[in-house]
Amino acid sequence: MRAAIAIAETNPRLRVAVVSKVYPMRSHTVSAEGGAAGVIAADDSLDEHAYDTISGGDWLCDQDAVDEFVKEAPQELLRLEHWGCPWSRTPEGRIAVRAFGGMQKKRTWFAADKTGFHMLHTLFQTSLKYTSVVRYDEWFVTKLLVDDGRVQGVVAIELMSGKIQPILAKAVILCTGGCGRVFPFTTNASIKTGDGMALAYAAGAPLKDMEFIQYHPTGLPFTGILITEAARAEGGWLLNKDGYRYLQDYNLGTPEPEPVLRSMELGPRDRLSQAFVKEVEKGRAIDGPYGAVVHLDLRHLGRQVIDAKIPFVRELCQKYQNIDPVKELIPVRPVIHYVMGGVHTDIDGATPLAGLYAAGEVACVSINGANRLGSNSLPELLVFGARAGRAAAEYASTQTDPNSSLLAQAEDERRRLERDFLHKTDGAERLATIRTEMQETMEQGAGIYRSGEGLTRAADRLRELQERFRNVAMQDSSRTFNTELTAVLELSFMLDVAESIVHCALRREESRGAHQRTDFTGRDDERFLAHSLNYRNSDGSSRVEYLPVTITRWLPGERVYGR
Amino acid sequence: MDDRITLRLARYRPEEEAEPTFEEYEVPCRKDWVVLDGLNYIKDQLDGTLSFRWSCRMGICGSCGMTVNGEPKLTCETFLTDYAPGPVRIEPLQNFPVIRDLIVEMTDFMQKLTTIKPWIVRDEERPLAEGEYRQTPDEMSEYMQYSMCINCMLCYAACPVYSLDPKFIGPAAIALAQRYNLDSRDEGSGERLDILSQHEGIWACTFVGECTEVCPKDVDPAGAIQRYKLDAALTSLKSFLLPWGAR
Ligand SMILES: Cc1cc2nc3c(=O)[nH]c(=O)nc-3n(C[C@H](O)[C@H](O)[C@H](O)COP(=O)(O)OP(=O)(O)OC[C@H]3O[C@@H](n4cnc5c(N)ncnc54)[C@H](O)[C@@H]3O)c2cc1C
Ligand code: SF4
Ligand code: FES
Numbered sequence: 001m002r003a004a005i006a007i008a009e010t011n012p013r014l015r016v017a018v019v020s021k022v023y024p025m026r027s028h029t030v031s032a033e034g035g036a037a038g039v040i041a042a043d044d045s046l047d048e049h050a051y052d053t054i055s056g057g058d059w060l061c062d063q064d065a066v067d068e069f070v071k072e073a074p075q076e077l078l079r080l081e082h083w084g085c086p087w088s089r090t091p092e093g094r095i096a097v098r099a100f101g102g103m104q105k106k107r108t109w110f111a112a113d114k115t116g117f118h119m120l121h122t123l124f125q126t127s128l129k130y131t132s133v134v135r136y137d138e139w140f141v142t143k144l145l146v147d148d149g150r151v152q153g154v155v156a157i158e159l160m161s162g163k164i165q166p167i168l169a170k171a172v173i174l175c176t177g178g179c180g181r182v183f184p185f186t187t188n189a190s191i192k193t194g195d196g197m198a199l200a201y202a203a204g205a206p207l208k209d210m211e212f213i214q215y216h217p218t219g220l221p222f223t224g225i226l227i228t229e230a231a232r233a234e235g236g237w238l239l240n241k242d243g244y245r246y247l248q249d250y251n252l253g254t255p256e257p258e259p260v261l262r263s264m265e266l267g268p269r270d271r272l273s274q275a276f277v278k279e280v281e282k283g284r285a286i287d288g289p290y291g292a293v294v295h296l297d298l299r300h301l302g303r304q305v306i307d308a309k310i311p312f313v314r315e316l317c318q319k320y321q322n323i324d325p326v327k328e329l330i331p332v333r334p335v336i337h338y339v340m341g342g343v344h345t346d347i348d349g350a351t352p353l354a355g356l357y358a359a360g361e362v363a364c365v366s367i368n369g370a371n372r373l374g375s376n377s378l379p380e381l382l383v384f385g386a387r388a389g390r391a392a393a394e395y396a397s398t399q400t401d402p403n404s405s406l407l408a409q410a411e412d413e414r415r416r417l418e419r420d421f422l423h424k425t426d427g428a429e430r431l432a433t434i435r436t437e438m439q440e441t442m443e444q445g446a447g448i449y450r451s452g453e454g455l456t457r458a459a460d461r462l463r464e465l466q467e468r469f470r471n472v473a474m475q476d477s478s479r480t481f482n483t484e485l486t487a488v489l490e491l492s493f494m495l496d497v498a499e500s501i502v503h504c505a506l507r508r509e510e511s512r513g514a515h516q517r518t519d520f521t522g523r524d525d526e527r528f529l530a531h532s533l534n535y536r537n538s539d540g541s542s543r544v545e546y547l548p549v550t551i552t553r554w555l556p557g558e559r560v561y562g563r
Numbered sequence: 564m565d566d567r568i569t570l571r572l573a574r575y576r577p578e579e580e581a582e583p584t585f586e587e588y589e590v591p592c593r594k595d596w597v598v599l600d601g602l603n604y605i606k607d608q609l610d611g612t613l614s615f616r617w618s619c620r621m622g623i624c625g626s627c628g629m630t631v632n633g634e635p636k637l638t639c640e641t642f643l644t645d646y647a648p649g650p651v652r653i654e655p656l657q658n659f660p661v662i663r664d665l666i667v668e669m670t671d672f673m674q675k676l677t678t679i680k681p682w683i684v685r686d687e688e689r690p691l692a693e694g695e696y697r698q699t700p701d702e703m704s705e706y707m708q709y710s711m712c713i714n715c716m717l718c719y720a721a722c723p724v725y726s727l728d729p730k731f732i733g734p735a736a737i738a739l740a741q742r743y744n745l746d747s748r749d750e751g752s753g754e755r756l757d758i759l760s761q762h763e764g765i766w767a768c769t770f771v772g773e774c775t776e777v778c779p780k781d782v783d784p785a786g787a788i789q790r791y792k793l794d795a796a797l798t799s800l801k802s803f804l805l806p807w808g809a810r
Contacts, residue, residue, distance in 0.1 A: 022616075022618055022624075022626065023626075023669075023673070023714075025625070025713075025714055026618055026619075026624040026625060026626050027624075028618065028619065028624075030619065030623050030624050030713075031619050031621060031623055031624070075691060078691055078694065078695060079691060081695045081696065082683070082688070082689055082691070082695075082696070082748075083682065083683055084682065084683040084743070084746060084748065084749070086703060086706075086707060086710055087695075089698055089699065089700050089703060091699070091700060092697070092699070093697035093698050093699040093700075093702070094695065094697065095695050114623070114711075117623055117713075118710065121710075125676075125681040125682050125739075126682045126683075128676070128677045128680075128681060128682065129680070129682050137673065160662055160668070189618040189619045189620070189624065190617060190618050190620070191618050222595050223595070223620065223621070225620075225621050226621075316621065319622070319640055320595070320621075320640075430607075431607075431611065432606075432607035432608065474611070475610070475611040475612050476611055476612040478576055478578045478579070478612075478663075479578065480576070480577050480578060480662060480663045481614050481662050481663045481664075481666050482614070483606075483614045483615070484606075484611045484612060487606075
């Protein structure tokens, strides 16, 4: 949405098509709870935000991109305020900021604990005033059209009618979000299936740093519903079965009654999730019906603080867990949350493929490095959505109309969809079974801790699943809102993305941020202070290359928390 | 062995049948399963042709509204055990054309949404360099409730006026208009009043308050409508008393 508005403002003569498989206000940004980081406090500085981001990312962030990001984030958040976003306020009516994990200052803007909801609805509603923006609501993109080395549109299914149709364009911006659904237990909505990553990869653009997958330390068991980091920022504690704040044993500082920035419960997510695994190994977690959990304790905050600052947390716990955090402990465990990697772009969202741009979670600019800090993603959508929009508008303004030869390509794609899925009569494999096996494979092989052996096994199993996917059985041959068709296409995207994650993880023989290898336990700057770039070869196999990290001011150092 | 429960689902495949039919499926009835989990179980294990919308499964994206035993509900937060021993009847939301199975068409609402100008209207936009608009927590609380709408359409499904007159702009759209009208940063309430007053339907609203009752997010659209009527009555009274147009 931010990119669409940027295009409309850069060049009102361009026509913008917003294509989305769900109504735009249902996009997964709607679930984001905690907040969006941008420096505004008098005691804060851009350099501190940059440093927190870079050290949080274990020095895998491109520092020029981070500099731009921290500089533009407050501007973008302010622009959203002018568009009507109901940011929470101080009693004097100014923007209020809260603490967040891995940040040394309070700089996270929030709209109670429905930040993403308010941001998305504000953007969507504001976009309605631009008449050059035309929406294709509930259209599902299946392919990028490339000719002459340029991306010139997409093929999409209009879900309501089942029509398969090309949408030609002088430039395409992917804003398709993450891929949490390749794992079994995730905070991500059902629509987060890595479509954009797979589409770009198939079209020849490389995926970057795909091995870095973030576990959020506090998800509700079974549903995977997120309990926002804001719960810890407001003072929540993590306790093991003895009621002990176990993070003190993992080099994350000493327990204080009040929250301390960059310490204990406000350490970075990778370290907190890893501490959970160790606690389980020591037999100090709690057994629950869905596996081991620890407890998040908010009781000491009292009803007033909980209702004022994190009411949605209380609502979610009461509704889904039948627990009232005012009086009871919340069972939590790490849960797949975010992918740091994505389609390789430069600082303007441009991919190496002409005419193709990407922004948001689907992209890797990269500002998140090996571990994203909480509340950096929402401002990233704004900053790089706007930049990609402006760059794509300028590019499109200089391009000629798309080639008509693309229509033949689109026709081929329509035939493929009909042959392989809609008209398919043979096939013996159940779609849901392949999906479940893929998810289990990923959890076992590419979870919080990984090994060469486990990853190799995962790669083999994914290969097998790709084979079995060809034999998938289709029951629904109708056109009207065929959700079996979308589910099978999403599965094919996810299988490609899963393979990319495993291949990159296997080759990175070191431990950094969210990528922890039991067989290579240290960080290896000599060999791996570099981004993985995963390309698709013309025969369908994949290769991984490395691109040095851009370091401008902060030389790689130790990540210190709680001291 | 799990308890089981029968879901009686409205099915409609426009390419095959002229009328909706019902089909029954038996699914596990687990303590932490919501109706949506039951539907996904059917889709994954029993019948891949069943179609319904869902995404966040945490009550915030607004996709999964359906009629459960006659009442409009978000199926991702409606627990199966509350209906044990069953059967549970699940139908698409009422008052909307059905596209297929449990999926309704909401293009009409999307168009209405744009007509009420749901964005900040200003005579003069404030430059970014001047920082944020000041807005105290009290000023925020004026409109905050109306900003919580997730566009789930449950209120339209429950609205007796909308069921008779589909031209009625409807509860959520009016609540959203009020959300902007009451925002201290906005100067567009005059324009919006003009737009809303063109919609006759609003005067047909009898304040039965079904919309407010079914709303999963406590938006209170009925309250918004009531408030709108008051404002509109005041404005027309004013333009009657001050015919040269002071507003
Ligand atoms: C529960 C939760 C809480 C979070 N909290 C925070 C937080 O507090 N702070 C923070 O900074 N970050 C947070 N994050 C992360 C952040 O919300 C996400 O990274 C971000 O919202 C992603 O936005 P996006 O625009 O990239 O993608 P999305 O919002 O997921 O949008 C993707 C869009 O692409 C469309 N699309 C995808 N595939 C296709 C296709 N094939 N055809 C057509 N359209 C397609 C979808 O329909 C959708 O409209 C949270 C994430 C989760 C899951
Ligand atoms: S007002 Fe309530 S019931 Fe109506 S669409 Fe909004 S959230 Fe749903
Ligand atoms: S699935 Fe999002 S509201 Fe129910």
